[in-house]
Amino acid sequence: MSKFRKDDNKELPPISTASLPDVVFMLLFFFMVVVQMRDVSLMVKVKVPEATEVDKIEKKSLVSYIYIGEPLQQYRKVYGTASRIQLNDKWAGVNDIQDFIVVEREARDEAERPQMITALKVDENTKMGIVADVKTELRKAAALHILYSSRKVSELAK
Amino acid sequence: MGKGKKKLPEVPAASLADIAFMLLIFFLVATQMNVDNGLERRLPQWVEEEQETDVDVNERNVFVVLVNRNNDLLVENEWSSVADLREKAKEFMANPNDDPNLPEKELKDIPLFGPTMVSKGVISLQNDRDTKYEMYIAVQNELVGAINDLRNELALSKFGKTFEKCDEEQQEAIKDIYPQKISEAEPKKVGGEK
Numbered sequence: 001m002s003k004f005r006k007d008d009n010k011e012l013p014p015i016s017t018a019s020l021p022d023v024v025f026m027l028l029f030f031f032m033v034v035v036q037m038r039d040v041s042l043m044v045k046v047k048v049p050e051a052t053e054v055d056k057i058e059k060k061s062l063v064s065y066i067y068i069g070e071p072l073q074q075y076r077k078v079y080g081t082a083s084r085i086q087l088n089d090k091w092a093g094v095n096d097i098q099d100f101i102v103v104e105r106e107a108r109d110e111a112e113r114p115q116m117i118t119a120l121k122v123d124e125n126t127k128m129g130i131v132a133d134v135k136t137e138l139r140k141a142a143a144l145h146i147l148y149s150s151r152k153v154s155e156l157a158k
Numbered sequence: 159m160g161k162g163k164k165k166l167p168e169v170p171a172a173s174l175a176d177i178a179f180m181l182l183i184f185f186l187v188a189t190q191m192n193v194d195n196g197l198e199r200r201l202p203q204w205v206e207e208e209q210e211t212d213v214d215v216n217e218r219n220v221f222v223v224l225v226n227r228n229n230d231l232l233v234e235n236e237w238s239s240v241a242d243l244r245e246k247a248k249e250f251m252a253n254p255n256d257d258p259n260l261p262e263k264e265l266k267d268i269p270l271f272g273p274t275m276v277s278k279g280v281i282s283l284q285n286d287r288d289t290k291y292e293m294y295i296a297v298q299n300e301l302v303g304a305i306n307d308l309r310n311e312l313a314l315s316k317f318g319k320t321f322e323k324c325d326e327e328q329q330e331a332i333k334d335i336y337p338q339k340i341s342e343a344e345p346k347k348v349g350g351e352k
Binding site: 017018020021024025027028031032035048049050051052053054055056057060063117119120122123124125126127128129131132135136138139140142143144145146147148149150151152156 | 174195202240285289290299345
């Protein structure tokens with residue numbers, strides 16, 4: 001049983017951590033490539049509805065976002081619970097949408113402008129009235145290509 | 159000092175992992191994964207004065223879908239549910255038996271297909287200002303799904319592969335046969351402006 005003798009002084013060498021930084025850097029680079037900066041902090045609650053027939057947007061840089069939903073808890077005291085529009089980091093009214101589109105358009109390359117897409121991130125409990133108003137404004141601003149953001153599911157829940 | 163051949167001590171690399179971890183955590187917190195899925199649609203051009211465009215659309219060519227403020231669905235003057243909508247829309251757009259109540263067809267010359275009977279059907283969707291967005295998307299989804307299904311069936315029977323796998327020319331041809339004609343009326347304003 002000499003194999004199990006404890007007094008033979010040989011200790012297990014500690015596991016080398018020299019490769020740890022490499023591993024972590026690899027993770028880091030992965031995340032840097034895959035993700036995108038969170039450019040706005042949401043002030044409205046947005047839970048987009050489900051859909052089965054979704055398309056995927058390939059070019060991120062062409063998309064501008066319009067958020068519509070109920071204000072989050074901490075804004076309720078000031079803004080109430082009625083659905084509101086958020087553009088970038090600010091509250092907005094229906095009238096601000098045309099200006100917003102113009103600014104977004106200016107920010108893009110001339111060649112990319114015709115392919116711009118406006119993504120509507122609208123909470124599923126929103127009434128259609130405000131959405132219809134937004135759509136009218138988008139038509140006036142000639143931003144006709146839109147995307148109703150939705151979660152992809154294989155089957156609609158009933 | 160002086161000529162002493164002292165080697166420069168090696169820079170300790172033990173903290174490198176910590177620094178990398180910190181960066182990693184920063185990126186995890188400050189960024190988001192790309193999730194841009196959704197229903198892609200084209201809005202109609204804005205016209206200054208909404209003149210009553212008297213496009214002569216025969217009643218049998220219009221598939222009327224109404225959604226009221228209680229999220230009830232009326233399809234071609236019948237109560238319906240979202241689950242049945244897709245089948246009804248498909249039947250309307252395809253009109254396989256040339257039913258006189260379903261839309262007319264006209265002969266069109268389609269590349270790759272030759273002269274083909276193409277339905278003149280149009281889907282008309284109208285909702286109330288108080289309709290829930292969730293319901294609206296569900297209805298849109300079913301209508302788009304109906305057309306996608308028809309395109310897929312056609313692609314399978316003609317080219318033996320799904321619509322998505324067809325090349326651009328084939329997709330264009332199929333789109334000519336089953337165009338996505340969904341027209342949306344302005345929602346009705348009930349109870350005046352708010």
